[in-house]
Every structure is written in C-alpha cells, then in structure tokens.
Amino acid sequence: MIRTMDFVERKAYAKINLGLDVLRRRMDGYHEVKMIMQTVDIWDRLTFTACEEPGIELSVGNAALPVGKDNLIYRAAELITKEKNIKQGVRITLEKNIPVAAGMAGGSTDAAAVFHGFNELFDLFMSLEEMKKLGVKIGADVPYCIMGGTALSEGIGEILTPLPAPPACVLLVAKPDTDVSTKFVYENLHADKLESHPDIDGMIEAIETGDLRGITGRMENVLETVTIREYPVIEKIKELMKMEGAESALMSGSGPTVFGIFTEREAAQRAADQIRRQELAQQVFVTRFYNAG
Numbered sequence: 001m002i003r004t005m006d007f008v009e010r011k012a013y014a015k016i017n018l019g020l021d022v023l024r025r026r027m028d029g030y031h032e033v034k035m036i037m038q039t040v041d042i043w044d045r046l047t048f049t050a051c052e053e054p055g056i057e058l059s060v061g062n063a064a065l066p067v068g069k070d071n072l073i074y075r076a077a078e079l080i081t082k083e084k085n086i087k088q089g090v091r092i093t094l095e096k097n098i099p100v101a102a103g104m105a106g107g108s109t110d111a112a113a114v115f116h117g118f119n120e121l122f123d124l125f126m127s128l129e130e131m132k133k134l135g136v137k138i139g140a141d142v143p144y145c146i147m148g149g150t151a152l153s154e155g156i157g158e159i160l161t162p163l164p165a166p167p168a169c170v171l172l173v174a175k176p177d178t179d180v181s182t183k184f185v186y187e188n189l190h191a192d193k194l195e196s197h198p199d200i201d202g203m204i205e206a207i208e209t210g211d212l213r214g215i216t217g218r219m220e221n222v223l224e225t226v227t228i229r230e231y232p233v234i235e236k237i238k239e240l241m242k243m244e245g246a247e248s249a250l251m252s253g254s255g256p257t258v259f260g261i262f263t264e265r266e267a268a269q270r271a272a273d274q275i276r277r278q279e280l281a282q283q284v285f286v287t288r289f290y291n292a293g
C-alpha cells in the first residue's frame, strides 16, 4: 500500500475455488453454497486520488469495461460515499490484469479494494466487519475479497470462516478465450439433481493438517456440470494439465478458468507452453497462492 496525503494505491487479488458445492436453491433465487476460497497472486492495481469537486471518476485503461454504475468499482465507491457522507470526490484508475468473466471474482475483488482504499484515503476507520457488511450489498463474493486468504464460504457467500494457508505449491491458471456468465451457470444448475458433492469438510481437515495431496484429492466443483457441457475446452485443459503432471486440475467458480496444482515449476511451465501452443487459452499464468502476512 502506497499512501501520500490524498493518494492511495492498492492491489486487488483474484481468487480460485479449491472446492465448490451448491447445497440448494433458496426461495429468493440465491443459491446456498459451501466453498473453499483461495486468494492467488494475480492482481489488478487500483489508485485512488481525492479531489475537492464531488463525484466519482473512473478510468479503466484498455480494459473493455464500463466506467459508470455498471462497474462494481463505481458502485462500491458510490455506496461508501453515501454511507460515510464523504463530501470530496475521488478519481479512480484501474489496471486490469485479472481475466474478466472468468470465475476469478475480478469485479468483486476490485470492489473490495475500493473499501480498503477509501478507508485509507478518507481515514474512515471502518473495521473489517463493517466493510464486509457493506460489501455484501455489492456482491456475494465481496465480503470474502475484503478479507482474502484461505476461507470456508457458506450461506450465499457471506458467512466466512478463515482457514490456515495451504502448503506452498505451483499454480497454473488458464482462462480459455470465452466469457461465462455466472448468472447463466447458476440458472442452469439443478442443485437438487447433483449426483456427487465435494468433500468440503475433508478438504478443511487437509488444509488444517497441511496435507497437499489431501487437498488436491478432494478438488471438485459442481458448477462444472453446467459449464463444461457448454465449453468442452475446459475438460481438455484439465486433461492436459493432469497429463503434464498436475496433482489435480479444476474449473474455478462458474468458469471458464481452469487451474492446476503442481509440485514442480518446470512441469507447470511445460503445461503452460502446451496450452498456449494448442491455443486452448490465451491468458495463462504460472503463479502461486497468496496469503498475506
């Protein structure tokens, strides 16, 4: 975090889901989930500059993203300005690196960065709890993104239990060249007809005991049943990663991003090269988990 009098810079980290289960569809249309969230070392950079004239001005560089109320950054800034009665205006810039519409919570993590950024810039002294409570008004994944790290996420995503960091490993992330709408995937999921559910409790135990194989052996995401049917390339990337030595590979969130967990960097790099060469994905990252502190 860089801070001068009226300027704050902040990184917004992407997430993957090591496990994702959907328990049921609620009467209000939301789905009750049980997921293991993990922050990864892929980030957007946001800057915040306070100015005397009121109003929110957002620039997104070359990213094909809206700059008004359709951007979660704008929505978060507007919400905090109103809630905290901020009289000054703010100029926000976004450097987008996280794949968009990818299942990596790119929009939610940007919104989360706005909470932290405003907190610093305007000396708001909001607690983590207060930010999370406000954040859920922007989106179900925003409270987790405000907290970051490794966590169990329940309810619609707002009930969070922090977990210890999993053992270090090499992470390969590949986003096929297709955008997936989270709404479409959830609407086409038949939560009551799922044949198999991930062993999330077993994964929590494996995380707590630092058992990487126990984690990778339980990686499962029920949303794959919808997204892979639409985009078979996801299955192809998973197979390729496993062939090249991944302990396991899985789709993240509602997809289409696929991640593989490797114990050797060379193997992950080889898989990355293959994915690019076969044009299965353009955006490919050899990276790692990110647990601050």
Ligand code: ATP
Pocket: 065, 066, 070, 071, 072, 073, 099, 100, 101, 102, 103, 104, 105, 106, 107, 108, 110, 111, 141, 180, 182, 253, 254, 255
């Ligand atoms: P999730 O994992 O939470 O489902 P996602 O990675 O699938 O998220 P996002 O990248 O968050 O999806 O974006 C989905 C849509 O939200 C995009 O089509 C985009 O137009 C809109 N959006 C609004 N604000 C942002 C933002 N700051 N960054 C990215 N997308 C944004």
